[in-house]
Amino acid sequence: MTMTRGTKTLLCVLAAIVGAFIYVPLAIILINSFSVDRVLSWPPSGLTLEWWGKAFQNEGVRSALLTSIGVALLATAVALVLGTLLALALGRFDFFGRQAISLLVVLPIALPGIVTGIALNNVFTSFLGGLTLLTLIIGHATFCIVVVFNNALARIRRMGGSVQEASADLGAGAWTTFRLVTFPLMKSALVAGAILSFGLSFDEIIVTTFTAGPGITTLPIWIYQNLFRPNQAPVVNVVAALLVIISVLPIYIAQRYSNTDERGAGLL
C-alpha cells in the first residue's frame, strides 16, 4: 500500500501497543511467581525463589502435574491413531460425506466447551456408570483428534499420491507402502500434531471439569480449585507461570517440525 510516512509510523505504534497488550499479562504471570507477597498484588514488594521451591514440594501440585502429563499422553496417543486414519481417508479419496466428516472433526473444539462438557458428562454418567480417569481421557482425545488431523492432512496434500502409486507398482502391499513410504514422509507432521495435541490436552479446563472422575485433579483443575483461596496465591502464581512455560515451549518445538505453509495448521 502506498502509505505516507505518518500512516506507517502510526501503524507501527499501534501494532506495538497491541503487542504489549498481548504480552504484558503473560509477563505479569511470570513476575508474580517470584513475588514475596502472599496475596495477588502489584507491584511486588520484593522478589524471591521461595514459592517455586514450595510449589515443587506441594504434594497436590506434583500429583496434579503427573495426572496432567499422563492424561495428555494417553489422549494424544488415541488422537494420533484416529487423526492419522481420518487424514489418510480424507486426503486421498473423494467420497460422499467428505465435507460432513471434516466438519465433524472440528466440532468438538468449535462448539462451546460447556456444551461438549455436559454432553459427554451426561452420557458417561448415564451409560458408563460414572466418571473415571478413562472418561477424562476419552473426552480429551475427542477434541485432540482435530489438531493431529489438520497437521497430517496438510502433509498428505503436499505429498501427493505418486509415491504411493510407485510403491504399489513395485509390488508393495497397502501396509508395506504405509510403513516404508507414507509414514516416514508424514512423521514430522505427526510429531508436530502430537505436540500440539499434548498442549491442548494439558491446558484444557472446561471439558476436564465435566469429564474427570471425583478426586482426579489435573493442573488446570488444581489452579481452578485454589484460585479463590487467598493463602494459596503464591503457589497458584508459580503453577500458572509453569503452565505458561510448558504450553509455550511446544509451539516452538512444533514449528521446527512443520513446514512453513503448515504453520498454524493445528489451529486455524
Add this chain to the structure above:
Amino acid sequence: MTTTTAPAGLSFRHPWLRIVGLLSAPLAWLVVVYLGSLAALFVTAFWTVDDFTGQLVRTFTLANFSEFFTNPAYLGTIARTLSIAICVTILCLILAMPVALFMARIASHRWRPLLVALVLTPLWASYLVKVYAWRAMLQPEHGVIAWLLQPFHWSGPGYGYVGIVVTLTYLWLPYMILPVYAGLARLPQSLLDASSDLGAGSGRTFRSVVVPLVWPSIVAGSVFTFSLSLGDYITAQIVGGKVTMLGNVVQTTYVNNLPFAAAVATIPVVIVLLYLAAVRRAGALDQL
C-alpha cells in the same frame, strides 16, 4: 509375489474398501462418542425433572424453553451475553487491524513467520492462566491497571462487565489477527497502486479497496471471537464479579436440572449456527 500384490491391487481397484478400513475406527469414535452425546443432550433438553423425586421425566415438552424465555432474569442474561460477544468481536477487529496491516504490509517478508509465531504463541498458553493473569491485572485495589491509573487518580474497571469484555478480547484476539493478516497478505499490490494512482489517499484506499477485499477474512475471524465468547463461563466466574453469562446458567443448573441446562446450552449453539448460516453468504467459510 501374487500374495503380496493382491491386497494392494484389491484396494486400488476398490478404493471404497480402503475408505471403509480407514474411516471405521475414527468415525465410530466421533459418531458414537461425540455426536451420540450431543444428540442425547439435545433430546434431554425436551425432558424435565420431577421436582419431588429428582428423577428424569422422559416426556416431550417445551417447558424448559418456555421457562427460560419467560423469565426476565434469563432474558437479561442472554442479552448481556450477546452484547458481550458483540463488543468482544468489535474490539478484536479494532485491535487486530493495525497489527495485521503492520505484519502484512510494513514488516519485511523475512520477519513474517516470526511475527505469526509471536501472535500464535499466546494462543497456546493455558486459557485458565490467561484469565488468571487478567484477575491480577484487573484487581480493584492492587491490580496492574489500578496501579497504572493511580497517578491520574482514576480507578480501574475492576471485576465486572468491562473486565469480562477485556479478558475475552485478550483471549480471542489471535483468532482475529491471523485470518485478517492472511487476507491482507494476499491482497495484490497492483490494486493498491491503482487506487493511489487514481488519487485516493491511504484512508480512502483502506475504506474503499482494502476493507471490501478482506471482508471475508474479517467475518471468518468474527466467527471465532463471537462464538467463543458466547459459550464462555469461566471468564465470568474469575473476572466477572457478580455478572453472569449464559454458560454460568448452564454450569449452575446442570447438576440438579440437566434438562434445563441442556436447553440453555442449545441456545448459544443455535445462535452460532444462525451466525454461520448468515456468514456463508459472505464467503467467509472458505477462509476458515
